[in-house]
Amino acid sequence: MQAKYKRVLLKISGEALAGDNKTGLNQQTLSEISSAIKECVDMGVQIGIVVGGGNFWRGRSGENMDRTRADHMGMLATVINALALCDALEAKNIPTRVQTAIDMRQIAEPYIRGRAVSHLGKNRVVIFGCGTGNPFFSTDTAAALRAAEVDADIILLAKKVDAVYDSDPNVNPNAARFDSLTYIDVLNRGLGVMDSTATSLCMDNSIPILVFGLDDPQNIVRAVTGEKIGTLVSK
Secondary structure, eight states: OOOSOSEEEEEEOHHHHHGGGSSSOOHHHHHHHHHHHHHHHHTTOEEEEEEOOTTTOOGGGOTTSOHHHHHHHHHHHHHHHHHHHHHHHHTTTOOEEEEESSOOTTTSEEOOHHHHHHHHHTTOEEEEESTTSSTTOOHHHHHHHHHHHTTOSEEEEEESSSSEESSOTTTOTTOOEESEEEHHHHHHHTOSSSOHHHHHHHHHTTOOEEEEEOSSTTHHHHHHTTOOOSEEEEO
């Protein structure tokens, strides 16, 4: 197989790492995702990863909490996931680095763009934790920001749903599936691809977004090789 993209930004939700457990971490799921990533690395693809933290905590979970504090707790949840994924990747002999937007030098590198790009150039997988490091911004926005900073060819948005639909396919069996959309379509229709800040950032920097399901981790390989899966959001 031959890769279509040289450098990608893979966004993985925290819920995806929980697998059938729904919460926490599923070791089998981590291993299967790592195997798919290894196939991509072996093809010469440079991979940056942004992980969510929803399997442990979501900022909006703290209804009666200060929003900034709740979001900081969510950032710490992403670090747990980043370290777990790093461990699973290294178990398959994939050189990996974790960088965090909030300084925690004892367990990860601080996020430095130049260092991240250097790691990617040496075919090391770089996992970005703590989102953007700022409250009120989602990990989707972090994915868009890091993709722009490291000059990624595309954002691979791995979700529980296999594509973008005009309504929730789990609720509406007649939901219409989209093969492709423009950024404006997503914003105007209010489709749940990424939040509006992340979508706008991708639009402003012409970064395409491929939305696909992670129910089968091999979809990561299919996405990297250009196979037609999911929904492509672009100009």
